[in-house]
Amino acid sequence: MPRSVTADTSGSFLTLTFEDGQESRFHAIWLRDNALDPDTRAPGNGQRLITIGDIPVDIRISTALVENDALTVTFAPEGKTVTFPDFWLKSHAYDIEKETGFGRMAPGVETWSSSQPAPTFDWNNVQTDPEIKRDWLDAIARFGFAKLVNGPVAESAVIDCASMFGFVRETNYGKYFEVRTEVNPTNLAFTGLGLQAHTDNPYRDPVPSLQILYCLENSAEGGDSIVVDGFRAAERLREENPEGFALLAGYPARFEYKGSDGVHLRSRRPMIELSPDGEMIGMRFNNRSSAPFVDVPFEKMEAYYTAYRRLGELIDDPDMGVSFKLEPGESFIVDNTRVMHARLGYSGSGSRWLQGCYADKDGLLSTLNVLNARSEG
């Protein structure tokens, strides 16, 4: 239980001392807004029933006391009394030392390079064992990619894969799309050419945050898949050349695609995307669909290109990539806001046929949160 609490004489905040000695201040306005009582939060669905305007401007703490592993606060002028469990306050404390590093990784993200074994899971196990399913989704959240093996060699199995955790993002390429050699390709992906490691569809806003590639045939020479951690590449760039990193994060690039009739997609987004407080949240890198960069000032354009070139070298660096050749019935998922995928060129006899689809991380992370809660509960 909290050891003690003292309210500031102004009533604008209180200071709570937890059992372990940690001291944390909480504001009256913050506590009132986040009150957990059934008049503030709907009991069934947990949604807040009040708006910020419902809280008096002169809200303040009139009394605060700790007992029974909880803090009880009475607010003036409302005269409303609310109780907060100790563990809830501890897990939501904001009066703490925060990480502020420019380009830092979010909690739970682990960057990797070529020595990273591909996290690999069995198609049937992830469907029958919630713990294995949890580990599979956790790997995608943590590393940004995972393989599935022993799946059916069946058309549209790629859709079934997305359905295990979330929802397909349909686009002009369809609910899913064929990745194989076409005679008049609308996209270079539909040729036998090698493709530099890239994120998909950076010209789309919002970008699809997950991609699944599912193998149905792969007897051609070559065609190996390679994945590269874009966050690691960005980390390396930041260490070598912080100014260059700041340029790629500080100015939007442009991306564009008009390969098909009736489609003209454009975006204005940076190659390295940070939250406003500096956490790494996304990468966009695609030589095929980069449009002319016109948002970088003339004086900074050469330095921007130097950083872009170096980022490309880091992405191409053999020390960075994890490669594998998919067998029929095997697939992989990438976090398309982080992990780049590449393909070796293929040709000769034999064939290569993959199906791909897009999905989004909201559904995946929601399913993971639910499985984590069950596993902990």
Next chain:
Amino acid sequence: MPRSVTADTSGSFLTLTFEDGQESRFHAIWLRDNALDPDTRAPGNGQRLITIGDIPVDIRISTALVENDALTVTFAPEGKTVTFPDFWLKSHAYDIEKETGFGRMAPGVETWSSSQPAPTFDWNNVQTDPEIKRDWLDAIARFGFAKLVNGPVAESAVIDCASMFGFVRETNYGKYFEVRTEVNPTNLAFTGLGLQAHTDNPYRDPVPSLQILYCLENSAEGGDSIVVDGFRAAERLREENPEGFALLAGYPARFEYKGSDGVHLRSRRPMIELSPDGEMIGMRFNNRSSAPFVDVPFEKMEAYYTAYRRLGELIDDPDMGVSFKLEPGESFIVDNTRVMHARLGYSGSGSRWLQGCYADKDGLLSTLNVLNARSEG
């Protein structure tokens, strides 16, 4: 045609003087990367065939000349010669005075308040007349919302609406969802309560960038729809309180939803979202699903809340909202990254039944780009 060109003695850039006297510098690396020849760009789909690493580090301009409304550049050490049309260079010039205002609107965005007539289009006309369809999509791009009238009173017409320009974003709420009074609502939207103006699903990342609400019945007392331009509200906040604006743009808020079994969505995104160079790109505002804000430092929390409170007041200001009561067969689309929607409470005899669905702006803007090109061509 360009009047003249001079290459810098270093060969690292050239200076082009256009017919109208405008001078613009272009770097060798930028010109080479954006070369328009068929070895650099695939003729059919326009995708770039080279990577940044294919361009020599010591790329420079060896000769540059203007003739026939075009610039012809030869690059050393490649010895490659490329021609750029005058109009292309003019439209992609980056050596220009750029708008840098913090929180500025993107080109083509017009903010509005309550005197704005609701842009209204006819269900059949947008399907039969490409010019009217263009105007409809342009209104959504420009103002962030538009109404459609005279549509069918038919279930799932909301899906047909999305199909006119793009693709539905399926979520845990389904391909589309029912908005009417439920006995055990998983979301307060499914009650008769009034709802403060809000953006939908801020707890989802990526957030659905469009929402369509389609009316099938509306004979209840109340239930009027209100839309508010979040960008205008943010503009007003910035004018009154630039520091408060910077706080809401500078620190992530948190949003959360776990109203249904098997769903636990969370996001960490700011209420006011800017591109890294300061252009306004998104708003998230939702009292029901705001989670405790834990990323704002203690010292800034009260000022953050003051700005949040003021933003809420601006959003609630009757001078801001455009209201209408949907009739059966009428619908409206909002840009869910910009325009908030609210609902008056409803009750009494009669019924209110809307269907809603989410979609994304990429498809809408792509369709608009294509229609604009046809209309101009």
